[in-house]
Amino acid sequence: MVTEAFPCPETIWLAEVLRGEPRWPPQNMDKNAIQRVLTAANSNDVQELLFTKLHSNSIWEQLPDRLRQRLHDAHRHAIARELFLQEETAKDLDALAAAGIDVLLLKGTALAYNLYASPALRPRRDVDLLMHDKSTAHKAWHLLEQRGYTRGDAIGGDLISHEYCCARKVPPSAGVVLDVHWKLSNSHFFAQKFSYDELRCKRVPVPMLGSGAYALGAVHALIHALFHRAWSLGGNEPDRLIWLYDIDLLCRHLSREQWDEFALLVATRDLGPICREGLERARECYNTPIPGEIFAHLKPQHPRSNRQLELMRPGPGRVLYEIQSLGSWRSRLRYLRGHLFPSRHYMQQRFGADRGPALIFAYLRRGWGGIKKRALTWQRSLR
Structure with a gap:
């Protein structure tokens, strides 16, 4: 269901608008919902679509002035940006x-x-x-x-x-x-x-x-x-x-x-x-x-x-499946080595270290940061 992938009411409302079922005010949203709607639209990359869907619908006149103005401004900026791109x-x-x-x-x-x-x-x-x-x-x-x-x-x-x-x-x-x-x-x-x-x-x-x-x-x-x-x-x-x-x-x-x-x-x-x-x-x-x-x-x-x-799914299962998709053990070892020990050029650009103790420290710093990041990711995936 939509509520499983997008549990917040603002995102559910956005999906309703995009499939042609707009209504205002949305259910389960309080008076401070406008900013949350705009934030959700931006994070889902649908702000321009939202403007188009609402502007062509009779519901447009029912929307708060602030919401209409923000959507209109974003739409004009998107058009200008697109012409340049x-x-x-x-x-x-x-x-x-x-x-x-x-x-x-x-x-x-x-x-x-x-x-x-x-x-x-x-x-x-x-x-x-x-x-x-x-x-x-x-x-x-x-x-x-x-x-x-x-x-x-x-x-x-x-x-x-x-x-x-x-x-x-x-x-x-x-x-x-x-x-x-x-x-x-x-x-x-x-x-x-x-x-x-x-x-x-x-x-x-x-x-x-x-x-x-x-x-x-x-x-x-x-x-x-x-x-x-x-x-x-x-x-x-x-x-x-x-x-x-x-x-x-x-x-x-x-x-x-x-x-x-x-x-x-x-x-x-x-x-x-x-x-x-x-x-x-x-x-x-x-x-x-x-x-x-x-x-x-x-x-x-x-x-x-x-x-x-x-x-x-983030976690060890994803990494293992990717490793298994490589045809040989040699390729698998190269894959792991590349992740654990990136090139000196990358370490220089990323950490400003290219030789000696500074490079060793940069590898240790990167490795420890990666361990903490993956531990948090795997912990979330188990919830």
Whole structure:
């Protein structure tokens, strides 16, 4: 039920509005609820959607003036920000295309331009780009660096992270942030399910971002949205209404043939349990129309398939499942070593230490902090 994933009344009301059932005043909310509604809308990344849904409904005139003004101001800011992002993203994509670098847009930006009535309705903190392989991503970095981007600190290692983040300031705006990926996910379990060439064969254009802009096809985008949500939850992020709204819109745009393709891919790649959970949650939240027979194809393919749900939960089960998805013990040991002992470059950027006692102390400090963080996470997961 919606109340299980989003127990606070403000978030429940937001879900009601997004599925077309607005009412005011909401039940179980006191006179101080306006700020909590705005906070919940912001943390769920649905503030712009909330404005659009309410403004087009007769309930708009019943809302408190303060709420209407805050939503209207946020909407105007989102439109201005989107115009800037659209122009800058198109320039970056054109530059990459001119250099012969093939790119697929992922997640929020792709969905904003191909699914939503206006891209400003889909907030995102960065632009996610998928490239063919690591060498292509590094080639792209040389170009992006020339365009004024700088890279942030991130744990290195082939088995730890399959992306880098870079940012470019464009005064007076906050700038642009790119996440450049060379695998579909940082999860080894999921990253190995689809090759870049397979995804590219089903790509779709994103005309508003230029002639060279492409994104995942609808079926791959739905599978990716379902797994991205699951992986984020396992990373100790709270569930968000916007993730489920993405899933809802993707489902509503699938044809009968695409649903059949989705069912076949999920079954053959053994992604049934995670995809089923996400679809059920979207249906509970937004009454998402899903063909009934689809769920028959989302059954576990093997006795251990249900264990993939561990990826959605913070704790040792998630780490163990990821380790087991690596093919060899050598890879598993490299994975653990990369987590426990990041590169000197990362330690220098993160802690300002690159040699001698300072580096040893930085490793100890990082290790102790990680132990405390994971202990708290596992403790919460057992409640």
